[in-house]
Amino acid sequence: EFRSWIAEDGYGFAAAEIAxxxxxxxFVGLLETDHVPSLPAGTxxxxxxxxxxxxxxGYVTEAAEAWLAYGFQMLGVxxxxxxxxxGNHRSTA
Ligand SMILES: CC(C)(COP(=O)(O)OP(=O)(O)OC[C@H]1O[C@@H](n2cnc3c(N)ncnc32)[C@H](O)[C@@H]1OP(=O)(O)O)[C@@H](O)C(=O)NCCC(=O)NCCS
Incomplete structure (x- = not known):
């Protein structure tokens, strides 16, 4: 599913590699919530x-900062x- 959503949207939850x-x-990435019925739509x-x-x-922190920049600057959302x-303290951080 992640692959088909990336093909459709041009971005998605993508494989993360050590450069x-x-x-x-x-994986780290951006996902249109409309793909997942249990999530609030339209974001x-x-x-x-x-x-x-x-x-x-610190790999997710680094990747997430890059994805946030992509979303706000390139996608313009x-x-x-x-x-x-x-209780998922690592994710919340
Ligand atoms: C959520 C998840 C990705 C977070 O992983 P993580 O390693 O804590 O996150 P980061 O890659 O941002 O790393 C931050 C940690 O690296 C440390 N770190 C080391 N070098 C660092 C650097 N250069 N920059 C930032 N942090 C660094 C930080 O101190 C922090 O560790 P600490 O919490 O022990 O202090 C991971 O726990 C996971 O895959 N969980 C299962 C899936 C899940 O819950 N997903 C989210 C569902 S909502």
Missing amino acids: ATGECIG IEIGWRLAPEYWGK NEIVSFAVT
């Missing part, structure tokens, strides 16, 4: 998931939202 090695560590979510061995290194369950 120096090309290692795939998880864009920023989201992430890394394999646990890559936690605690004025809102990007995110969701996490209560």
